Amino acid sequence: MGYTSENLAEIAIDTPQTLAEPSVRIKNLDLNFGSVKVLQNLNLDVGKGEFLVLLGSSGCGKSTLLNCIAGLLDVSGGQIFINGKNVTWSEPSERGIGMVFQSYALYPQMTVEGNLSFGLKNARIPKEEIAKRVARAAEILQIEPLLKRKPSALSGGQRQRVAIGRALVRDVDVFLFDEPLSNLDAKLRADLRVEIKRLHNQLDNTMIYVTHDQVEAMTLADRIAIMKGGKIQQLAAPGEIYNRPVNKYVAGFIGSPSMNFLQGNIQTGDTDVFLSGDVSIPLAGYAFDGLGRSPGKAWLGIRPEHILTGAEAEAAPFNTQAVIEIVEPMGSDTLVWTQLAGERIRIRMDGQSDVREGDTITIGFHAERVSLFDEATENRI
Amino acid sequence: MAIAEIQGQSTEDVRPPVRLFRNLNAKIASIPMIMTAVFVFIGCTVWTIVHSFTKSRLLPKLDFVGLDQYERLWGTRRWLVSIENLAIYGICSLVLSLVIGFTLAALLDRKIRFENTFRTILLYPFALSFIVTGLVWQWILNPDFGIQSVVRGWGWESFTFDPLYNPDIVIFGILIAGIWQGSGFIMVVMLAGLRGIDEEIWKAARVDGIPTWKTYIFVVIPMMRPVFVTALVLITSGIVKVYDLVVAQTSGGPGIASEVPAKYVYDKMFQAQNLGQGFAASTMMLLSVVIILIPWAYLEFGGKKRG
Numbered sequence: 081m082g083y084t085s086e087n088l089a090e091i092a093i094d095t096p097q098t099l100a101e102p103s104v105r106i107k108n109l110d111l112n113f114g115s116v117k118v119l120q121n122l123n124l125d126v127g128k129g130e131f132l133v134l135l136g137s138s139g140c141g142k143s144t145l146l147n148c149i150a151g152l153l154d155v156s157g158g159q160i161f162i163n164g165k166n167v168t169w170s171e172p173s174e175r176g177i178g179m180v181f182q183s184y185a186l187y188p189q190m191t192v193e194g195n196l197s198f199g200l201k202n203a204r205i206p207k208e209e210i211a212k213r214v215a216r217a218a219e220i221l222q223i224e225p226l227l228k229r230k231p232s233a234l235s236g237g238q239r240q241r242v243a244i245g246r247a248l249v250r251d252v253d254v255f256l257f258d259e260p261l262s263n264l265d266a267k268l269r270a271d272l273r274v275e276i277k278r279l280h281n282q283l284d285n286t287m288i289y290v291t292h293d294q295v296e297a298m299t300l301a302d303r304i305a306i307m308k309g310g311k312i313q314q315l316a317a318p319g320e321i322y323n324r325p326v327n328k329y330v331a332g333f334i335g336s337p338s339m340n341f342l343q344g345n346i347q348t349g350d351t352d353v354f355l356s357g358d359v360s361i362p363l364a365g366y367a368f369d370g371l372g373r374s375p376g377k378a379w380l381g382i383r384p385e386h387i388l389t390g391a392e393a394e395a396a397p398f399n400t401q402a403v404i405e406i407v408e409p410m411g412s413d414t415l416v417w418t419q420l421a422g423e424r425i426r427i428r429m430d431g432q433s434d435v436r437e438g439d440t441i442t443i444g445f446h447a448e449r450v451s452l453f454d455e456a457t458e459n460r461i
Numbered sequence: 462m463a464i465a466e467i468q469g470q471s472t473e474d475v476r477p478p479v480r481l482f483r484n485l486n487a488k489i490a491s492i493p494m495i496m497t498a499v500f501v502f503i504g505c506t507v508w509t510i511v512h513s514f515t516k517s518r519l520l521p522k523l524d525f526v527g528l529d530q531y532e533r534l535w536g537t538r539r540w541l542v543s544i545e546n547l548a549i550y551g552i553c554s555l556v557l558s559l560v561i562g563f564t565l566a567a568l569l570d571r572k573i574r575f576e577n578t579f580r581t582i583l584l585y586p587f588a589l590s591f592i593v594t595g596l597v598w599q600w601i602l603n604p605d606f607g608i609q610s611v612v613r614g615w616g617w618e619s620f621t622f623d624p625l626y627n628p629d630i631v632i633f634g635i636l637i638a639g640i641w642q643g644s645g646f647i648m649v650v651m652l653a654g655l656r657g658i659d660e661e662i663w664k665a666a667r668v669d670g671i672p673t674w675k676t677y678i679f680v681v682i683p684m685m686r687p688v689f690v691t692a693l694v695l696i697t698s699g700i701v702k703v704y705d706l707v708v709a710q711t712s713g714g715p716g717i718a719s720e721v722p723a724k725y726v727y728d729k730m731f732q733a734q735n736l737g738q739g740f741a742a743s744t745m746m747l748l749s750v751v752i753i754l755i756p757w758a759y760l761e762f763g764g765k766k767r768g
Contacts, residue, residue: 151667152668171667172664173667177668179664179665181664184661185664187665188683188684198671198679199668199670202669202671202675246665246669
């Protein structure tokens with residue numbers, strides 16, 4: 081079957097997490113900015129305690145969707161439910177959500193403690209209760225020594241912890257993260273990523289997390305929703321998205337370095353083959369079942385890490401000789417550029433391999449590692 | 462070594478260049494401004510202060526009389542009225558300009574339609590000179606042609622609104638014109654400050670459930686401190702030098718009810734041929750500015766260093 085954005089609602093219901101009562105349910109959501117349709121008829125269910133990542137390049141509508149869930153944008157149509165309650169037109173503070181922003185958005189003139197307690201004080205929560213919640217959040221996030229400091233005296237990582245703390249003290253079931261790590265440097269980002277994962281394991285809240293970083297998405301998510309042009313392209317567990325991308329966009333988006341694509345024809349018969357230029361790739365053992373139905377023009381995708389070299393390649397059903405054009409050593413891996421059927425492709429090799437530009441090597445791969453996409457619709461075959 | 466020689470560098474150890482000649486162009490270019498500052502600002506100020514202790518009349522003369530000019534100044538009713546008027550005008554104008562300017566800016570910042578139109582309308586008075594503003598408001602407040610006569614024309618015969626002809630409230634008539642002209646500019650300064658506030662701060666406050674007015678007071682205004690300082694300096698300098706507005710609206714009248722210090726200085730120096738008295742008055746004005754300025758400058762720039 082073809083996984084397209086049209087029948088995603090079915091897929092969402094198939095997924096086990098959503099069989100229980102969903103924590104956040106979005107029904108037929110539309111959002112227009114003037115005449116620009118940013119989100120169109122979007123459906124999404126997020127299970128209780130699930131970590132859902134909205135992933136996509138900038139302008140795909142992922143932050144817009146998050147802002148709709150938070151109530152910071154008025155929707156043009158459709159309904160939003162949080163914990164079974166229709167909150168489509170509720171104020172953000174009444175929705176039972178906490179939110180963490182990219183720029184931290186701390187109140188700069190208040191101490192950390194003030195930042196954590198300002199919203200609670202305003203909601204007229206008793207003093208002892210506020211103190212208890214602030215102490216708990218500070219303990220979980222290990223920011224106790226910072227409570228009396230102002231945000232300007234904190235590092236980026238500490239500021240983001242405080243921002244997470246501000247969501248934590250609200251004592252809500254749903255956490256929304258809007259690219260929380262994008263303003264941090266690489267090392268801090270990795271540290272805080274682990275921190276957020278630990279937090280999720282510890283609290284068991286529903287978390288919806290917007291990012292453009294696929295590493296964050298793959299490592300954190302229970303499920304990833306890949307968005308493009310205001311539509312969810314694929315909603316599935318990270319492994320599923322990596323192994324069975326529903327279309328060429330998703331296939332090229334996930335994975336770093338990204339997937340290699342060859343343009344050609346599928347020829348069915350006694351043995352199914354993919355023809356591209358003078359290269360013929362046998363498709364016996366292709367992992368998906370749509371082959372028989374759509375012979376014709378197609379894209380063949382193969383990830384750089386799934387292209388074998390040396391003895392392994394010689395044992396593979398498809399192999400050929402290739403001349404190395406460029407070698408990019410990256411320490412743990414070596415990225416090699418070469419040509420296959422007239423297309424420039426990347427191969428990920430062991431970091432210790434001592435290949436050089438101009439060398440001829442044997443490359444090959446198994447058909448079960450290959451993805452085929454219809455050339456016209458770009459959907460998986 | 463050959464390359465170094467081609468580039469005109471010596472391969473031997475060199476001494477650092479003379480400090481005085483570094484950035485020479487910039488130093489030469491700033492000479493006129495340095496001269497102006499030294500001779501006009503500092504020089505003339507000192508000269509004025511020195512001559513305020515003399516009995517100069519039509520021409521400056523170094524004929525010292527000690528504090529006589531100051532004793533006379535503080536014994537003059539006109540000066541006392543001027544100081545009182547300046548205090549009332551100053552406090553009201555400062556508070557109202559800030560409040561009105563910020564409120565207008567906050568209203569414009571709520572993503573309204575026709576923002577540019579409103580901004581232009583509100584800023585327009587600032588493009589007028591004080592003389593024009595003064596004359597316009599003199600007409601508007603004139604009992605025979607302005608608001609009072611219009612309201613009486615509607616049938617409310619006993620209506621009285623003649624601030625410029627009532628010595629008790631004449632300064633407020635001038636205040637109206639001053640606010641009308643100045644608050645648009647303060648609004649623009651405030652609007653620029655509001656635009657500098659991160660959108661996500663507003664979002665965070667909404668998620669926290671903070672009402673808009675509370676967000677302004679407890680979060681946004683504290684963040685806009687530098688903008689308020691700028692606005693404060695602009696308003697204060699406008700207050701101390703207020704002169705043309707008074708001349709155009711009332712010429713200090715009725716009687717001496719709307720006199721201000723700057724007008725006192727001008728009249729003594731150029732109308733009454735009493736330079737010594739004018740110098741003494743302007744020295745008092747300088748003194749009052751310094752008294753306000755120094756503690757503020759110390760708080761703002763001295764004390765602790767900001768990161």
